Amino acid sequence: MRETIDLLIQLQELGLIRDEQRSLHGPLADLASLNESIDKLTEKLDAPAKAIYTRLSKKDHIVMSPMHAGRCSMCGMSLAISQVQSVKQCRSLVACPSCARILYDPDGAKWVAERPKLSSGERKTGVARFSSASLMVPNLKAKTAREAIAELSAAMQSAGLVDDASKLVNDAINREATLSTAVGHGLAFPHVRGVEGGGLTLVLGTSKQGVKWTDTEDEPAQFVFFATIPTAVSAFYLKLISGLVETFTKDVHRKAVLAAEDPESLWKALVKATRYTIK
Numbered sequence: 001m002r003e004t005i006d007l008l009i010q011l012q013e014l015g016l017i018r019d020e021q022r023s024l025h026g027p028l029a030d031l032a033s034l035n036e037s038i039d040k041l042t043e044k045l046d047a048p049a050k051a052i053y054t055r056l057s058k059k060d061h062i063v064m065s066p067m068h069a070g071r072c073s074m075c076g077m078s079l080a081i082s083q084v085q086s087v088k089q090c091r092s093l094v095a096c097p098s099c100a101r102i103l104y105d106p107d108g109a110k111w112v113a114e115r116p117k118l119s120s121g122e123r124k125t126g127v128a129r130f131s132s133a134s135l136m137v138p139n140l141k142a143k144t145a146r147e148a149i150a151e152l153s154a155a156m157q158s159a160g161l162v163d164d165a166s167k168l169v170n171d172a173i174n175r176e177a178t179l180s181t182a183v184g185h186g187l188a189f190p191h192v193r194g195v196e197g198g199g200l201t202l203v204l205g206t207s208k209q210g211v212k213w214t215d216t217e218d219e220p221a222q223f224v225f226f227a228t229i230p231t232a233v234s235a236f237y238l239k240l241i242s243g244l245v246e247t248f249t250k251d252v253h254r255k256a257v258l259a260a261e262d263p264e265s266l267w268k269a270l271v272k273a274t275r276y277t278i279k
């Protein structure tokens with residue numbers, strides 16, 4: 001059954017990539033090959049899984065919900081012990097009794113930091129909701145996408161947020177293999193969905209000479225935004241990246257951010273550059 005679950009997760013990811021492409025390129029997005037991949041993958045599912053997927057995906061593009069701390073990550077429903085067991089055993093597809101999405105036990109990197117308490121301190125605004133100076137990596141050493149993702153994943157682990165940077169790297173590279181997250185203007189948005197228990201988290205790496213992102217792309221990535229995305233905020237993530245694209249298509253912001261030589265100055269430059277585009 002794990003194979004079916006993996007197929008379903010991959011299928012959902014393709015659907016979300018289609019949403020990303022639409023939100024980044026609008027009506028100009030070229031979706032033909034994506035649609036073809038989606039059709040091919042759908043054909044690989046057995047009849048019951050295909051029926052469930054087709055029915056659920058009409059309602060919402062998130063059809064798969066990672067189980068976290070005994071709950072459905074999407075709707076928050078607390079699951080009975082027997083349901084938790086069934087999800088872990090993975091012998092059949094288990095639907096959330098509340099939102100009907102298919103539950104699975106995620107095997108990627110785990111969030112280990114405490115969730116910031118809402119009551120403590122002042123409320124954060126803008127990009128500070130997702131990042132901090134400790135997650136800024138100016139002057140990446142990386143020459144390739146994999147190396148860049150590894151440096152940024154290591155920063156997340158050093159900051160005490162996740163348990164295993166190497167799992168993040170693998171998941172992010174698998175995602176890149178489906179479709180590159182480089183979007184032009186020297187921007188790349190590698191990410192890993194399904195890291196539950198924390199919030200959406202953003203790490204920024206900059207590179208003056210640029211990172212060669214794929215073999216086919218000529219434009220190197222100078223701004224690499226690496227994100228871990230709890231599944232439930234997938235739609236919000238799209239808004240966040242369109243805000244970042246809007247910011248970084250302007251030369252004044254690109255220059256200011258690229259000039260920062262240490263994490264503190266990079267953080268200040270990012271906060272300043274995004275103050276009107278990230279709410």
Ligand SMILES: [Zn+2]
Pocket residue numbers: 065072073074075076077096097098099100101
């Ligand atoms: Zn649910």
